[in-house]
Each structure stands twice: as C-alpha cells, then as structure tokens.
Amino acid sequence: MSDWLNDVIGEDLIAEYEGHYCTEDAVIWLRQKPRTIGELRAEEIDWLRWMAANTNNRDLLEKLSQDSDPDVRMWVACNPLTPQTVLWRLAEDTVVFVRRGVAQNRSTSATLLIRLTNDLDSRVRALVFRNCSRQTPLFSLIFY
Numbered sequence: 753m754s755d756w757l758n759d760v761i762g763e764d765l766i767a768e769y770e771g772h773y774c775t776e777d778a779v780i781w782l783r784q785k786p787r788t789i790g791e792l793r794a795e796e797i798d799w800l801r802w803m804a805a806n807t808n809n810r811d812l813l814e815k816l817s818q819d820s821d822p823d824v825r826m827w828v829a830c831n832p833l834t835p836q837t838v839l840w841r842l843a844e845d846t847v848v849f850v851r852r853g854v855a856q857n858r859s860t861s862a863t864l865l866i867r868l869t870n871d872l873d874s875r876v877r878a879l880v881f882r883n884c885s886r887q888t889p890l891f892s893l894i895f896y
Contacts, residue, residue: 805831833859860883
C-alpha cells in the first residue's frame with residue numbers, strides 16, 4: 753500500500769465533503785473515528801473517485817493521481833485544479849481514459865495539449881482540438 757493511503761482524513765477534507773452535498777452516511781462514517789484515505793478507498797472506491805473530481809486540494813490531487821484505480825486517475829486528470837506537473841505525468845498513463853481526461857481539462861497547458869496531438873488514440877486528439885478551440889481561436893489556426 754502506498755504511504756499516502758495511510759494519511760488521516762482531516763477536518764478540512766470532511767468539510768469539503770459536506771460542502772459538496774456528499775451523502776450523510778459518508779460524512780457520518782468519516783466522523784466515527786479518524787479514518788485514513790486507504791480506509792475510505794476500501795470502504796467505497798466511488799467516494800475516492802468523487803474526491804478526485806471535486807477536491808480543490810492540490811496535494812490530495814497529487815496523491816490521488818498515483819492511485820491504482822484508473823477511474824480515480826481519470827477524475828484527477830479532469831479536475832481543473834490539478835497541478836500541471838501531475839497532468840504531464842497523467843498524459844503518459846497507459847489507460848486511454850486517463851489521457852482523455854488530460855486532453856479535455858481546460859487547465860491543461862498549451863504545451864501539453866500540443867504534445868497530446870501525437871497521441872495514438874484518435875479520441876484523445878479530438879478532445880485536444882476541441883479543448884484548444886475553446887481556450888483560444890489561435891489554436892484553431894495552428895491545427896487547421
């Protein structure tokens with residue numbers, strides 16, 4: 753098990769759950785005793801996936817990007833607050849859905865988007881083009 757899975761879930765993260773209308777059962781479970789991210793993962797992996805998609809905690813996103821579950825990594829890749837260094841690493845992921853998450857993330861840097869135009873997956877490339885045209889019309893001139 754990765755070391756970060758032993759991190760105790762603090763009050764700030766529980767407050768994030770509450771602030772996003774997380775289920776009452778989840779909050780009660782978290783408050784019963786100090787829980788670790790690993791315990792949360794084992795209890796209900798969907799909670800971890802939800803966290804990856806919704807957290808604004810960059811340190812947590814860094815940790816979640818290392819999870820063995822590809823859906824967790826995909827949601828980290830889609831989160832607009834994910835640090836660029838993490839997005840660069842996720843752009844190399846062997847799971848295509850993770851790379852697609854990076855390609856569609858509106859916060860992905862232009863340099864990384866240009867790099868993803870060489871991805872073997874045509875859907876990744878299509879998402880890059882759509883993302884680029886949203887970010888700036890100048891990209892449309894570069895790619896067309």
